[in-house]
Amino acid sequence: MKCVKPLLLATAIASAAYASANELNTVIEKSSAINESAIKTQGKIDDITDSMQSRLNKFKTLNKEIDGLTVYNAQLSKQIKNQLEEMAAINASMDQVSVIERQITPLMMRMITGLEQFVALDVPFLPTERAERVAGLKALMERADVSSSEKFRRVLEAYQVEMDYGRTIEAYTALQTINGQEREVDFLRIGRLELLYLTKDGQQAGAWDADSKQFIALPDSNISQISKGLRIARKQLAPDMLTLPVQAAE
Known part of the structure; x- marks a missing residue:
């Protein structure tokens, strides 16, 4: 009968230890569940924060x-x-x-x-x-x-x-009646100031006379200057002074 008490005591101690272990496991499980819930909650908070920041932007x-x-x-x-x-x-x-x-x-x-x-x-x-x-x-x-x-x-x-x-010089070829005969001549126009001609053979020259409204013959001394003027008008010669008969203005 003396051996029964120690056995009962050992059993009680084991039961108490088992109960404490169960309670500790329960506490640990609940703590883990709380941590997992906190992590999920923090994730939701972060998502909400990101969404609010995106909407603010x-x-x-x-x-x-x-x-x-x-x-x-x-x-x-x-x-x-x-x-x-x-x-x-x-x-x-x-x-x-x-x-x-x-x-x-x-x-x-x-x-x-x-x-x-x-x-x-x-x-x-x-x-x-x-x-x-x-x-x-x-x-x-x-x-x-x-x-x-x-x-x-x-x-x-x-x-x-x-x-x-009125402000240009020009040379062109046309027909002109000279002494009753139609001949091809070179005309020299200097603005509206002078209109002169020179036959192709360079032997006869004439000028328009505004008073008589017809061409009049010019002295042979004018031929060289008219020829020079024709070359200037055709850009075959550099511009230069010309000595030509000019009708006096009335």
Whole structure:
């Protein structure tokens, strides 16, 4: 009977140790579960934080875009206003087109008539070319497929050509009646100041006389200077002084 007590004591101690071990395991398991839950919670917090930061960045970007669009829209509004004003001005101008066209056609006809009269009274250089230019303008005025602006441009162009004649020197070949015989000669035009000719054989020279409205023969002493002038006009000789007969201005 003396051996029973120690056995019971050992059993009680073992039972107590087993119970303590179970409780410790339970505490450890719960602690692990708490740690895992904390990790998951922290992950969710991090995800929420990242999402909020991303949305904040998008919000800032959108605000910048809105500011830019506001400035752009303000600029567009100014441009649209200016375009509307320009359109109104164009519409007003278009209303006057028919009136202007009715006025400009008679003006061009008068300009062509004036040009024709001027050519007829002018020094008779390049008569065929200048007469054809005037005739071309008259034919142009009758064409319906050419705009009034183009017609006016061509008339002004013809006037410009005539103006250029007054400040240029030119040499060209044409036929000239000399002593009742038609001969090929070289003409020398010096602006509108002088129109002279020299026969191809270099033996006879003449000049246009504005008073008698005809060509008159020149002394042989002028032949060398006219020949020199022809070479200068054809750029065969450098520009130089010429001694030529000039009609005195009245």
